[in-house]
Amino acid sequence: MAKMTYIKAITSGLDQVLNDDPKTLIFGEDVGKNGGVFRTTVGLQDKYGEDRVFDTPLAESGILGLAIGLSLTGWRPIPEIQFMGFTFEAMDGIVGQLARDHYRFGGQKNFPVTVRTPFGGGTHTAEMHADNLENYFTSTPGLRVVTPANPYDAKGMIISAVESDDPVLFMENLKLYRSMKAEVPDEKYTVPLDSAKVVREGTDITIVAYSAEVNESLKAADALAKDNISAEVIDLRSLSPIDTDTIFASIDKTHKVVIVQEAQRMAGVGATVAADIAEEKIMSLDAPIGRVAAPDSVYPFAQAENDWIPNADDVEAKAREIFNY
């Protein structure tokens, strides 16, 4: 067991799957000698060779085509799309082809592709480099969409994603890459791809969040605790599918809920969670469903992003409003 950053935990997980399964391949822009622009794949080409970890020409649709074609010849591809904003160039590959191919073959062939991509804001990147595009992908049948919020889950989930025979979009939060460290086992372990986790227990209000907003929600829970408001915080981890069982069990206990997302409010993951709750648990609630989300503008220019991204204060304020309803 060692303390690891989120990014090191992903590297460690990738190292594990490359070691365990000779059919796994890592490829993308700059992932080889350079180890990725964030160094997520650093050292892996040296260890496993250029046949297994390699750079591609600079074209995201080509990278997805490569992944699908490699699946058809028995490989287990782990392509990287350098920034989530660049997935638009691979939209047909991910949404039009990859997510549908198992279905189109009537289940005859598997496409065990894990598309890794960094996303999220707060690191003052260039335009189009920070984005929360998960809603485009969570409305895609056939594709699993997951995003870990801490180093332990990051390693366990990347291993599960690669081992899954379904295509997985694995979203890595840019801000979390190096901002947190936690104990991560050296050995192999997996974290399920379709289960949320209660990361802080509480009895008065449920806060449902994912990715970097889990940390903001935990900070908010600390602040609420000072006034004896006991908040339970749930990390969704999987955005498609959503583990509603964990959310519903919590609501049965707290009867109040706030849903937090970094993405714009419109047609987002939070809206889906809210609809699921309204459908199944409205009689268990004694206050309206609260939502915290970024406003419905285009992702802001870097200098304004910290005013735009919801933070712990926003979560705390919404939780107080719902608690005091």
Next chain:
Amino acid sequence: MANGSKQIVDFAKIKATMADPYKHPVQVIDREGTVVDPDILAKYSDDQLVDFMKKMVWERTLHEQTMNFSRQGRLGFYAPTAGEEASEMGSVTAFKEQDFLLPAYRDLPQMIQHGTTVAKGFLWSKGHVEGSQHPNPNMIFPQIIIGAQYVETAGVALGIKKNKDEDRVAFAYTGDGGTSQGDWYEGVNFASAFQAPAVFFVQNNGWAISVPRYKQTAAETLAQKAVAMGVPSVQVDGMDIVAVHEVAKAARDFAVAGNGPVVIETLTYRYGAHSSAGDDPSRYRTKEEEKPWFDADPLIRLRKVLTDKGVWSQDQEDKLVADYKDDFKQAMKEAEAAPAQKVSDFLKWTYNVPTPAVKKQIAEFEAKESK
């Protein structure tokens, strides 16, 4: 202003000469049925040539029967293939069973030749999942998103290379319109960058639905586009089955030997509509344009060569057509006997392991379906 008239670079000259290597499409038998390259033709036995002829008669008959079925409302989307027999049969016969085929929607005949059944082709057209499940697993369903099969071909070819499969290639088809897609360039370039064994066919049939070839690009040939990617390419008379086959075989040999991909542009013509779903070519092209292409028909010219050799007769052809029609009617019966599709199955195939929501939906639909 500088003195003198010397230009540092003569762009006009470069532009005027770019297509020079492609000025003479490869040809063995010309439109009159005259053998223009007897040395190449001599490589083929009479049996082989008769087999080519049979395959083209088969494809033409398939086309005609398919149009009948379409008119009877017994098929769904179908892209007519008349005119493209030499291009399609000449190319696909150059490949081996283990080669991986990535077709577009006008390529059902090649899929059938490559090891699926006519019934499967009909099922695909009718919108049935069994039309995507083939006896020969070395193919994917016809690609609808034009260009996507090209990037996937690069992946299949790279997978073949990494598997060290020594006698195997990936081969793909698109049309003239397909060469305008970004994915066309990405696919050819990726295969080239990885020096992966792929053969890319462009069946230039003159029309992308209603948009003529000249509106797709100012490039004089489509084959020359490959040059920019460092890929050798050729333009071949797509109405000459011997020329197409010879070029395709050379391309396969070249790719298998580890030399990287090849692009082949076949010059052919779509006699009919874009699809059986309401396209009317008289809206955008003239009879005057069509006539010379109909005269260049691939069946007419090989028929002449074989008749001159005394190895082909009209009686023989009529009998073949009748036999093929029977086969196709039988295949249609088979397709029509396929089990009805169930939404619960669609849900089961959406994920390997159904998600909780999908599991619930499977149960809901199974309950409905059992009523």
